[in-house]
Amino acid sequence: MDPTREQPWLVESLKRIEDVSSKQQHTLKNAINCSGVGLHSGAKVTMCLKPAAVDTGIVFHRTDIGRTDLVTAMAVSDDAATTKIGADIGANIGPEISLNSNHDIPARWDTVSDTIMSTTVQNAAGDKVATVEHLMAALAGCGVDNVRVELDGPEVPVMDGSSAPFVFLIECAGLAPQQARRRAIRVLRRVEIDDGCLRAALLPSDGFTVSLEIVFDSPAIARQSGFFDLHNGGFKRDICRARTFGFENDVSRLKDLGLGQGGSLDNVVVVGRDDEIMNDGGLRYGDEFVRHKVLDCVGDLYLAGGPLLAHFAGEKTGHASNNELLRKLFSDPANWEYCYDEAQPSPGPARVWDQPMASATAIARTA
Numbered sequence: 001m002d003p004t005r006e007q008p009w010l011v012e013s014l015k016r017i018e019d020v021s022s023k024q025q026h027t028l029k030n031a032i033n034c035s036g037v038g039l040h041s042g043a044k045v046t047m048c049l050k051p052a053a054v055d056t057g058i059v060f061h062r063t064d065i066g067r068t069d070l071v072t073a074m075a076v077s078d079d080a081a082t083t084k085i086g087a088d089i090g091a092n093i094g095p096e097i098s099l100n101s102n103h104d105i106p107a108r109w110d111t112v113s114d115t116i117m118s119t120t121v122q123n124a125a126g127d128k129v130a131t132v133e134h135l136m137a138a139l140a141g142c143g144v145d146n147v148r149v150e151l152d153g154p155e156v157p158v159m160d161g162s163s164a165p166f167v168f169l170i171e172c173a174g175l176a177p178q179q180a181r182r183r184a185i186r187v188l189r190r191v192e193i194d195d196g197c198l199r200a201a202l203l204p205s206d207g208f209t210v211s212l213e214i215v216f217d218s219p220a221i222a223r224q225s226g227f228f229d230l231h232n233g234g235f236k237r238d239i240c241r242a243r244t245f246g247f248e249n250d251v252s253r254l255k256d257l258g259l260g261q262g263g264s265l266d267n268v269v270v271v272g273r274d275d276e277i278m279n280d281g282g283l284r285y286g287d288e289f290v291r292h293k294v295l296d297c298v299g300d301l302y303l304a305g306g307p308l309l310a311h312f313a314g315e316k317t318g319h320a321s322n323n324e325l326l327r328k329l330f331s332d333p334a335n336w337e338y339c340y341d342e343a344q345p346s347p348g349p350a351r352v353w354d355q356p357m358a359s360a361t362a363i364a365r366t367a
């Protein structure tokens with residue numbers, strides 16, 4: 001099925017941004033708003049994407065939290081001017097992570113505070129923004145280096161469960177080149193995690209590519225895998241429309257846990273008890289499930305603080321392992337370096353592991 005048939009605006013989007021491997025940093029030409037509900041909180045939220053200066057990176061800001069909280073944040077800081085966001089591994093080895101003690105929340109691997117069902121970032125004052133990964137993926141895929149994301153609630157709106165509405169927003173706002181070179185993060189040697197149930201690796205590469213395999217008990221998903229080159233419009237063409245997914249059997253359990261409160265057939269692909277797809281119109285891609293997992297991976301890995309020059313290979317990975325892999329990468333300065341060279345598309349998938357995984361048990365049952 002033609003992936004652009006359902007949403008004709010995507011055709012124009014794909015035409016306008018075809019290569020994000022620019023040497024220059026980019027921000028948005030104009031500010032732009034959207035409103036929706038949070039997938040897990042169910043909270044209504046309005047989000048505004050605003051242009052930001054060179055080297056700002058992606059920064060979230062909660063406008064619903066009062067200035068009185070700033071006093072508390074300053075009081076608990078050892079140094080009123082600068083606070084280090086804690087990290088379990090390598091807090092002082094990875095890219096610089098200092099920030100002013102205010103309500104800004106840098107979207108960084110070392111500000112990730114929760115990876116249950118989604119990725120949450122948090123600042124020293126305790127301000128949190130949940131479910132950042134689909135927006136982060138759109139920003140990565142569109143080549144946005146610097147943007148300020150203001151929200152009046154605790155979670156990025158889920159929109160249709162994919163990154164496509166955010167790509168549309170970015171396209172409407174337009175991209176503005178900036179007078180500074182883009183700084184990528186080049187992976188210098190293989191970095192890997194393997195806990196026997198899942199495994200993930202970053203390998204040196206001249207571009208950013210992803211190969212991923214997922215395995216679920218449900219015959220509706222079963223085993224899906226793919227290799228994806230995110231350059232030259234690859235993210236928008238092959239990945240951005242893939243929606244998050246869940247299982248009808250898990251709905252009541254998740255809602256009891258306070259998760260999925262904003263979930264519906266308008267923003268989640270739901271696999272029914274008989275393994276049928278419950279959404280009108282079915283799937284957007286035949287293998288939409290693995291493509292959504294790739295989308296999550298692209299968003300989570302953009303929390304590196306810039307584009308990665310690496311091949312990511314994963315089996316049964318999720319938000320927690322994506323963040324764990326970044327923490328391992330930055331735990332040793334010999335693993336990476338800053339790089340200002342233009343990214344080059346990868347020639348294709350490489351053989352990553354010599355042996356298949358022994359276990360084929362399902363991972364967490366929702367994306």
Ligand SMILES: [Zn+2]
Binds near residue numbers: 292296367
């Ligand atoms: Zn997701």
